[in-house]
Amino acid sequence: MKSSPFLRLWLDKAGALLIVYGMIAAAVSIVLVLALNGFGANRGDVYDPFSSPGAPAGPLDKLKFAREPGNDKHYICEKPQTDAFIARDHFKEDITSTARVKMAWLGATFVRQFAAKVEGVDVTPLQTYILQSPANIDEFVGELGARDGVKLVDIWCLLRLQANGESGALQTTSLPNAFFVRDGTGALAVIDVVWGGAGWEIGASPIESRRTWPRGTRVFSR
Template identity: 50%
Template sequence: MRQLSLTLSLAFFLTAPALSVAADDTKPGQPGSAVAANRVACSLQPKAEEPADPSSTSAIPRAEKFIAREHFKEDIASSASVKISWLGATFAQRFTNKVEDDIGGASLQTYVLSTASSDKEILARLGASHESRLADVWCALTRQPNGNSGPLEINAKPNVFYVRDLAGELGAVDVLWGGVGWEIGASPVSDKPRWPAGTRVFSR
């Protein structure tokens, strides 16, 4: 069955004044300290098509899937929808065979770390809304396909998303602009303070 093509529908940024994650709990200098920045609204929606026969089953809307391997691939040609110069081996092994069923819209909150922090410290600060999807990562990348300005940092600071892999295990997916393309890696959730101050973290 032919898959419907995907078109990107990106909504505007909802910019809010910088707020601490928890006014009475997150203080500058504490591990996992982060400051809320922009909220990003975006979605990947199936392209609408006119059915040849309105009475046939082809007229019934079908849920679209996000197939990671069709999007995340190394390509820095001018024709690439997103310039990706490097995919890490761990990302390729854990995430590229993943298929996500729900590609509806999402509103992602961005945070900027004020101190070096570990994954576990960040997750504790973010709470229950810490998870993102690969479709969310791709949505953000498509906003900045050539490293242009946008919600993702492009100044050699990492952008981190917490996504479940093919086995359902939570991992850290990091996206970094490398000058000629995006570099995308993945790693297990760690308790080591490896993300430097200035890292941008995305959550739902």
């Protein structure tokens, strides 16, 4: 039986509507799936389980660092009872029972850049971050805005609290604790502090070295 032109036109329109409805349904499904999977949350970001309303926005949201529990409280310790902090008087290799801080090794770069440094004794509140994947020094600076730098006296204060490798703000595993510090000439470097069993091992790497730091590094920043 031959269909009428009106019936053919109606069928064509109905088919077109079905196609349009199908496309709309598919689009809605895609939007729902993306929403459930965090579309708009920048899936390239590292999930930060410790974020808080007071957490800083910007570079820290982007790449490799996760804030630690209690990070909003900062780490700070009592300042030394001296008029000036002279690095060579505090950072010395000594693992005897009378050492104020057991230090098993000081790297040549650290000694060359920092042994002669003299600072004020005011300590700075520090925040901590855990490196979620390997990163080089440039990425450290880019994400943490570390241009201001931590002071040697800040590191010393933390070491005094864990003079014999006790638990505390500093990691006592084989993973490093990293600090950005300026030397006597104003050049920025990364100081790494690692507990070696017999004492603390302290080294330094210039910014230009592009050294890569392992996942799990604890980074201290102002």
